[in-house]
Structure formats: structure tokens, C-alpha cells
Amino acid sequence: MTCRGAYRRKVEEHRVPTIYDVAQACGVAPSTVSRAFSRPGRVNAETAARIRQVAEEMGYRANPLARALPTGKTSLLALVVSDVTNPFYFGIIRGAELAANEADYTLLVADVYESAVVERKALERALPLVEGVVLGTSRMSDSAIRVMAQQRPTVVLNRVLTGIPSVVTDNTRGMRSAVEHLAGLEHRTVAYVAGPEASWADGMRWRAMRESADELGLRVLRFGPYAPTLGGGGEAAEAVAASAATAVVAYNDVVAIGLMRALQASGVRVPRDVSVVGFDNIFGAELCSPTLTTVAAPLAALGAYAVRTLLAGMGSRTPPQVRPALLPATLVVRESTARRLRRRR
Amino acid sequence: MTCRGAYRRKVEEHRVPTIYDVAQACGVAPSTVSRAFSRPGRVNAETAARIRQVAEEMGYRANPLARALPTGKTSLLALVVSDVTNPFYFGIIRGAELAANEADYTLLVADVYESAVVERKALERALPLVEGVVLGTSRMSDSAIRVMAQQRPTVVLNRVLTGIPSVVTDNTRGMRSAVEHLAGLEHRTVAYVAGPEASWADGMRWRAMRESADELGLRVLRFGPYAPTLGGGGEAAEAVAASAATAVVAYNDVVAIGLMRALQASGVRVPRDVSVVGFDNIFGAELCSPTLTTVAAPLAALGAYAVRTLLAGMGSRTPPQVRPALLPATLVVRESTARRLRRRR
DNA sequence: CACGCGACGACAAGCGGTTGCCATGACTTG
DNA sequence: CAAGTCATGGCAACCGCTTGTCGTCGCGTG
Incomplete structure (x- = not known):
């Protein structure tokens, strides 16, 4: 039997358990371990339970990288904002992150300092890692966005672009x-x-x-x-x-x-x-x-809705609704408005 | 010869070129292509130049996932903030992201809504993906942070923890x-x-x-x-x-x-x-x-310095400086302070 | 001229999962 | 009772890149 793991013997120190270790401990094949997690029905319930327990005891955690390599499922989503220091985005980021976590995705926030060049670079860096992209007030041209959108599912915030799902404030x-x-x-x-x-x-x-x-x-x-x-x-x-x-x-x-x-x-x-x-x-x-x-x-709603739309689009084969989603804005009356004075100043 | 790529024949549609494609086009071995990029000295200058050019023409981009799998180099850093909507973090995020990009790293911002539980979960999700972590005002206990820190290089912001590099405002x-x-x-x-x-x-x-x-x-x-x-x-x-x-x-x-x-x-x-x-x-x-x-x-400086410290620590073998870095704070005088009135109100 | 040595490329074995396909055995059905 | 079905587990290839090791070739040296 080939000694798996010999390759990294040098870093033997803090090996984290892999499916191979779990499989050995359970006396089953690695593929069975894999399936015990990813396709629960596929393996006998008892076997699965045993594997799960042993895995738990060993402190096994699936390596997301290794999983992502063959499947492309990185569980990462990108949110591109033109300026993180702009308070406009706080709510959006929060909402987006919430919705992403809810679906077991991690959100990658990229700040592009209002620069189309940086935006392009950030996208280039992040694109191969993420499964989908939310563009918050992108500074890129429509056509550039369209090019992007056929590489990865994309949702645009606060902008309407025919053919690309978008969610905007009403x-x-x-x-x-x-x-x-x-x-x-x-x-x-x-x-x-x-x-x-x-x-x-x-x-x-x-x-x-x-x-x-x-x-x-x-x-x-x-x-x-x-x-x-x-x-x-x-x-x-x-x-x-x-x-x-x-x-x-x-x-x-x-x-x-x-x-x-x-x-x-x-x-x-x-x-x-x-x-x-x-x-x-x-x-x-x-x-x-x-x-x-x-x-x-509706800042948080905007972010959350965008992510949900993105996720929904990634789920189904066909690019989903083209009609932009309109989220309601509401007037908040505070102190800066008052009845007009009768006499012109 | 084994037909590499047969596996994903089903997704043949939009194949992106790999080192195998480049290698074939150049008539060299894949490993040579790999080295042409990662260890320029190791391969003949002319060969390397030719490979680079062909790669360029084919639009080859290294797959970061595949690279990360054997090496562990994901080029990702995590910044954990207790509340993205807290304006305190805007500058920090910006500075951190700047410093990260400078070193060709991508920053993963995780928002934990002031909750230690969410923080732990977010960390769990992000940890296997990132090479290092910056903890911005963590809500976790000292000991929890220490446990964390031995899994991944860690820098703490605005908190001093003996043994863990930290950067704080003076x-x-x-x-x-x-x-x-x-x-x-x-x-x-x-x-x-x-x-x-x-x-x-x-x-x-x-x-x-x-x-x-x-x-x-x-x-x-x-x-x-x-x-x-x-x-x-x-x-x-x-x-x-x-x-x-x-x-x-x-x-x-x-x-x-x-x-x-x-x-x-x-x-x-x-x-x-x-x-x-x-x-x-x-x-x-x-x-x-x-x-x-x-x-x-010094918000942006704080973020940037933390990332640089982290990167520096990752570079060298030994955990670096223990002494917390003190970044200078400066008083900004505006309108909310005035000379005391002589008569007590 | 034999030998040694570098430089350079190729080979292949990893990284840690996923998944198509096959073998086995139990159970159903005619 | 033979043939077919289905559930279950194992095998091995594969994702794309890195890297230790080895073979080859050209060249300098004694």
C-alpha cells in the first residue's frame, strides 16, 4: 500500500486529519468517507453515522480548497464596492454578508477606491476564487460588466443593465x-x-x-x-x-x-x-x-437581496429574472425640513 | 498518452487553458511551464521567455486554487471586525486592504456583529482558506485567541496579548x-x-x-x-x-x-x-x-501596519516581535471643547 | 580520452477531495 | 430456482499545479 502523506512528511508536525485518516480509522474507503458527508443517502445510514462520529472525534474538517478544486465550489462570493469608507456601503455589506453566511457562503469584500482600474484588478484577482459576483455601484462600463457576467454569475446593485439581474432602490x-x-x-x-x-x-x-x-x-x-x-x-x-x-x-x-x-x-x-x-x-x-x-x-435589504438573487441564479441553469428588483425606499422625516416661511427671505 | 482533461469533457464548453495546454503548445513538459513562472532561474531563459509568450497568447492564468492545494499559499488574509457598520473600522479596512493588495494578497473581511459565537463560526469558516488573520477588536477570550494563533499567524489590533504580535493606538x-x-x-x-x-x-x-x-x-x-x-x-x-x-x-x-x-x-x-x-x-x-x-x-495606518506585521511574521520562521507596536494618536481640536466658564453653571 | 559536474527538462508523486463505474451480495420476482 | 434489481462500498481517475529526483547532454579538466 502506498504511504499517502509521505509527500508532506517534512511538515508532519501539525497534520490535520484527512478523509484518508478517517477512512483508515473506520476501515472503509476514502470515497465512502467523502460520500458520507457529501451525499448522505448514497451510503448506508449506520456506516455514515459511524464515519461521522469517528471524523468528529478525530477533529476532521473538510479542506475547502481540495473540495473546490474538482468541483469549482469555493463557497466564496465577491462583493465589489467602490469605496468601503462610504457609509452607503456599510448596510449593504452587512446585509450581503448575512445572506451569504446564511447560505454557507463567505463574502469577499473588495474595495476599489472609486477606480475602474483597481476594480478591474481586484476582479481579476478574485474572479477565479469566487462563484459569483455582486457589483455595488460599479465604475466599469456596461460592456465590461457584460464580459464579466459571462465568466461568473453576476448581480448588479443600483444600476440597471438589460440582461443582467439587478437590484435597485426604488x-x-x-x-x-x-x-x-x-x-x-x-x-x-x-x-x-x-x-x-x-x-x-x-x-x-x-x-x-x-x-x-x-x-x-x-x-x-x-x-x-x-x-x-x-x-x-x-x-x-x-x-x-x-x-x-x-x-x-x-x-x-x-x-x-x-x-x-x-x-x-x-x-x-x-x-x-x-x-x-x-x-x-x-x-x-x-x-x-x-x-x-x-x-x-433599504441598505441591508439591498445587499441581502442581491446575494440571494445571485445564489438563486447560480442554482438554476438559466439566467433568471431580467427585470430589475425594486426595493422600496422610505422617507425618514427629521429636522432638516420645515414649512416654508411666508415671506421670502 | 493519457488524455488529460477527459474528466471534465462534459464541461468542455469554456475550458480555460492550463499549464498542460501551454506545455503542449510549446512542446515542453508541464513542470517546465510551472517552473517558468514560479522559479524563473531554474529554466533556460529562452525557453522561459517562449513559454511566457505562448501562455500570454493563450490567455493562460494560473488557477489559484490548484496552486494553493499543494503549497498552502492561498494569498488570502482574513480581517475580522466586530461590526462593519461601526465607522471605526472603515479606515482600518481600507488600510488593511491596501497593504494586502500591495503584497498581492486578497483581504477577506469577516463581520461578526459583536458576537463571540459568530466570530468563532466565521473564523472556522475562513481559517482553512487564509494564510493569516488580523483580529480587529476581537470579542474572544485571550486563551481562545492564543489557540487560534497557533493555527495561523495572527496579529491583534487594539489589544495587547503577550506572545501575540499586536498593533495598538497609543x-x-x-x-x-x-x-x-x-x-x-x-x-x-x-x-x-x-x-x-x-x-x-x-x-x-x-x-x-x-x-x-x-x-x-x-x-x-x-x-x-x-x-x-x-x-x-x-x-x-x-x-x-x-x-x-x-x-x-x-x-x-x-x-x-x-x-x-x-x-x-x-x-x-x-x-x-x-x-x-x-x-x-x-x-x-x-x-x-x-x-x-x-x-x-491612525485608522488606516493601524490596518496597514497590522497586515504588514502579519505578512512579515509569515515570511520568517520565528514569531517576530512580541512588543506591541504603538501607533501615534493625535488630538484633533474642533468645536466641542471650550474654555471653562468662570462662574459655575 | 575518460571522468566529473552543472544545467536543463521530464517524470511522476503528491496536495485532499469528488465521482463514474464496477463488483458484490441481498433481496425481489416470475 | 434462475434471472433481474437495487443498495452499498471500493477502485481509480481526475481537478491543476508544485517539486523532489533522475536522465541526458555538453563542456571543462587531468
Whole structure:
């Protein structure tokens, strides 16, 4: 009999038990041990039970690498986020990780610092390891994503790409509730402070805002694009202050907070002079002052749903639903919005 | 000749090239191809160049799984964080990921929701895959960590564990600068709002505060422990307001912000009536109002340094430095601290 | 000119599982 | 009672790459 394990005799020190060790201890073939775990019905119940017990006693753990090699099942999923330090992702990561663990998968979070180049590199590194990919606000082009998607099952977050499963926040309804809220506070002229042009969500939000405003008979202005940062929001302050708008909806919370701070710094009071609404409800929206009224994206749900969609797609042969999943956004009213003052400032 | 690849004939569709394909195309043995990449000196320069070129043309990429199986080199590192949604980790994750990528490693971030059980499970799942582990504020016991550490090279963040390499913020000097700052503002009675008892950092911070206060001749009070959350900080407000303290240092920024909000809600003005100092300088410290004076932990540096230490330790045979690495913290003065009012409120 | 020695490639045995196929034996069925 | 069925376990090939070892060949040396 060939002495299996001779190869690594040098590292004999802390050998972890393998199916071969278990098999020997049980007096069965390694394949039987393997099957006892992976295909329980295939082996006699008693034998299986005995094997399991012995394995337990020996402290046997299947080596995921060895398992993955022939099967391709690494039990790894990648979540690519454009910026881990962006609070927008915290909830998403948490939700995704939760859903992944639930299905016995491990989530690989890759941070790409808002750079398409790094994104490509990270993907290249991770792709051979993972069974599927969730792209959170990817900076890559549509076509690049499509190429990706035929290498590994892919789900896109916050972006719609025909043919690729995607899950997005229901920006339209979210925005509508924000505008209705402002209309209810008697604002008549509202402004949108836009985020980066490349952002799919920005386009959706602006469109939804215009439409909602039209329907409700409000005048609507648009400023931007601005960078999706505190600084970006700050830059918008002057234009906003100079305009006739008494309320503004910002591309997202970070921009909204930047805007509020700059407005306040220049003597414009929020919400007394101008009401401000954000988007996403990030951690921090309730730290700022005044606390921020915002359209809450279902962050954790987004992440979890994306992972579940991915897993579902991996299970079945055919690429699943093409229709993007719309997850509801809800308006969270805090202190940054108020009834319009009768007298124009 | 045995027909390699027959095994997966069923999946013939999208075969990716292997060293066997490259070898055949070059008319050399697979082992030569392997060595052409992994041990460039071992094979004739011309041959190697030719192999590389052919490989390039065929689009060959080494399968990391297959490589990892015999060698154990997965090029994966785990970073365990107790709560991804805690802004404290953003910088750490970013720094760690940066340092990992730099060394051609991929970082696996595991979120454990502040639960020792989940932490153990996550570790169990990830351990066989990774070459090393960074434990960010682990909730596990010292002994559990030690057991872990002998399975895989480990570095601990923000905690000192004899025998295990660790990298920590220099809490002592950080706290000292905070207390000096307050003393400089003529505060005579200062309070510490404590975080969770299990926290190693909390102990360090409290001790450093007491010592600094003693040296500078300040009276020092202590409240807590409180949960390291906004709510936890809020709970402290009443006690703080009722005390003689005119300045408080909180366990961390989140607690500080919670405290400030609750103080303000009950009519205590910050910093006019009470100065507040936080710890960590998380994103959000400059969103709140007043913006928070805080001891900035070198977050990204912490993450990066931990990974580098880990990598260094993996390289050499002997477990490296035992002495914990102290990374400097710096006081960031913002709006939440001010000179003590002459008249007692 | 025989011998020794490096350099270079090939061979093959691993890493630790998975899985198609076969052998065996018990049990069912006509 | 013979033939067929099914449950069960074992054999061996295979995933793709690494690496110890060996054979070969060319060259320098005594």
C-alpha cells in the first residue's frame, strides 16, 4: 500500500486529519468517507453515522480548497464596492454578508477606491476564487460588466443593465415621497443638487424629481454635477442660496450634509430658510445638525437581496429574472425640513 | 498518452487553458511551464521567455486554487471586525486592504456583529482558506485567541496579548494630549465616560486619563460602563450633567456624540457648559454639531501596519516581535471643547 | 580520452477531495 | 430456482499545479 502523506512528511508536525485518516480509522474507503458527508443517502445510514462520529472525534474538517478544486465550489462570493469608507456601503455589506453566511457562503469584500482600474484588478484577482459576483455601484462600463457576467454569475446593485439581474432602490417612489413631503410643507420652488454624471442613480433621481415636481405643480431647478462628497455639497451652497429654491433634494446624504454645513456657514439657516432632503439614510444622517430628512434606501435589504438573487441564479441553469428588483425606499422625516416661511427671505 | 482533461469533457464548453495546454503548445513538459513562472532561474531563459509568450497568447492564468492545494499559499488574509457598520473600522479596512493588495494578497473581511459565537463560526469558516488573520477588536477570550494563533499567524489590533504580535493606538499619549488640552482650557474637574468593560482599549484609556489628570492636578470622575453606541452615550448624560465635571472624555466618538445629543436635549450646552472629547475620529465626528474634538486614531495606518506585521511574521520562521507596536494618536481640536466658564453653571 | 559536474527538462508523486463505474451480495420476482 | 434489481462500498481517475529526483547532454579538466 502506498504511504499517502509521505509527500508532506517534512511538515508532519501539525497534520490535520484527512478523509484518508478517517477512512483508515473506520476501515472503509476514502470515497465512502467523502460520500458520507457529501451525499448522505448514497451510503448506508449506520456506516455514515459511524464515519461521522469517528471524523468528529478525530477533529476532521473538510479542506475547502481540495473540495473546490474538482468541483469549482469555493463557497466564496465577491462583493465589489467602490469605496468601503462610504457609509452607503456599510448596510449593504452587512446585509450581503448575512445572506451569504446564511447560505454557507463567505463574502469577499473588495474595495476599489472609486477606480475602474483597481476594480478591474481586484476582479481579476478574485474572479477565479469566487462563484459569483455582486457589483455595488460599479465604475466599469456596461460592456465590461457584460464580459464579466459571462465568466461568473453576476448581480448588479443600483444600476440597471438589460440582461443582467439587478437590484435597485426604488428611486422614483422614494423621490416622489420626498417631493410630496416638500409640497406638503408649501414649498413651491425646489432644487436638485446633482451627483456625478456617471452615476446611474443620479439620473434616475433627477428624472423622478422633475416628474414628481411637474405633477405636483412645483418649479424645479437643478444644480451640478458635484462630487458625491462633503466638499461637493459645499460647492453647491452658493448657487442654492442665490436661487429662488426654498427646498432642495440632494443626490445623497453626504452631499446634503456638505450642503447644509456650507449653507449654515454662510448664514443660511436650515430648515428655516432652506429645507434639505438627502438620499440613502446613511449613518451620519442623524448625527448632523439639524438631523437630516432623507429618503432611506433599504441598505441591508439591498445587499441581502442581491446575494440571494445571485445564489438563486447560480442554482438554476438559466439566467433568471431580467427585470430589475425594486426595493422600496422610505422617507425618514427629521429636522432638516420645515414649512416654508411666508415671506421670502 | 493519457488524455488529460477527459474528466471534465462534459464541461468542455469554456475550458480555460492550463499549464498542460501551454506545455503542449510549446512542446515542453508541464513542470517546465510551472517552473517558468514560479522559479524563473531554474529554466533556460529562452525557453522561459517562449513559454511566457505562448501562455500570454493563450490567455493562460494560473488557477489559484490548484496552486494553493499543494503549497498552502492561498494569498488570502482574513480581517475580522466586530461590526462593519461601526465607522471605526472603515479606515482600518481600507488600510488593511491596501497593504494586502500591495503584497498581492486578497483581504477577506469577516463581520461578526459583536458576537463571540459568530466570530468563532466565521473564523472556522475562513481559517482553512487564509494564510493569516488580523483580529480587529476581537470579542474572544485571550486563551481562545492564543489557540487560534497557533493555527495561523495572527496579529491583534487594539489589544495587547503577550506572545501575540499586536498593533495598538497609543492611547496613553493620545489621552494625555486630550487631558492637557482640557487643562489648558482651565477645566479642573473632568470625567471619563466608559465603554464596555470587556474592552481592552477602555481600560487603557481610563488608566491613562486618571494618570494624566493626576499629573496635571485635575480631579477626575468616571461614569459607566456604557454600551459603545449612541444610546450608551445618551444614558451617560444625566450623570454627567449632575456632576461637577466641566469637561468629559468619552470612550469613543460614538459615545461622545450620543452624549452630546442627550446633553443638548436636556438643555446643557456643548461646549459652553460642558466640553466633550471623543476618541478615534471616525467619519461622523465632523458631521455632528458641534463638530467633535477627538483623539484621532491612525485608522488606516493601524490596518496597514497590522497586515504588514502579519505578512512579515509569515515570511520568517520565528514569531517576530512580541512588543506591541504603538501607533501615534493625535488630538484633533474642533468645536466641542471650550474654555471653562468662570462662574459655575 | 575518460571522468566529473552543472544545467536543463521530464517524470511522476503528491496536495485532499469528488465521482463514474464496477463488483458484490441481498433481496425481489416470475 | 434462475434471472433481474437495487443498495452499498471500493477502485481509480481526475481537478491543476508544485517539486523532489533522475536522465541526458555538453563542456571543462587531468
